[in-house]
Amino acid sequence: AQTVTQSQPEMSVQEAETVTLSCTYDTSESDYYLFWYKQPPSRQMILVIRQEAYKQQNATENRFSVNFQKAAKSFSLKISDSQLGDAAMYFCAYSPTGGAGSYQLTFGKGTKLSVIP
């Protein structure tokens, strides 16, 4: 079974600074998707960024970028120029691409990010 591990229960960052959230995963598949979701205190889970495992290029979305290391099964999220609105729980998630359980998400336990003004 796939597992997702987020080893940092809490992180903090100064406004306008950069922070990196860590995620590792375990799978025997060669093709899959990886996601970072943000969950603000209001609870609505919002997609931040997605990565397709067969693509070597790291995904970027504005101030958010990932460092995808397939061999190491590592998928970290970098937030640049942190803003107060970035404060939230961040979840790393994995999904297979096909077959049984396709697109089902397995989540890590989350990292609570605080942004200090």
Add this chain to the structure above:
Amino acid sequence: EAGVAQSPRYKIIEKRQSVAFWCNPISGHATLYWYQQILGQGPKLLIQFQNNGVVDDSQLPKDRFSAERLKGVDSTLKIQPAKLEDSAVYLCASSGGTGFSDTQYFGPGTRLTVL
């Protein structure tokens, strides 16, 4: 485009009572998911629907939980009878529209408290 709708947003019940949650996915999304999120943890999949058929319900406690998706659109998740350990946020998500079919979009959730 309207997002995933869920109701109610909050529910408090006594143990052994029954409760039902409703979800309306994004229009055109064929796949619908129900997750349970216990405080301090990531969401855990309970059941996945493709149109009105069940794809996977292996993690659904079938002795007390049931779910259906009428006409391949709205879905209802029911718990009967509820236990204390069912206190959690129940999230509904959908996927499969014109964008990335693999990407799930979540509703605001229903926070259930069982006393």
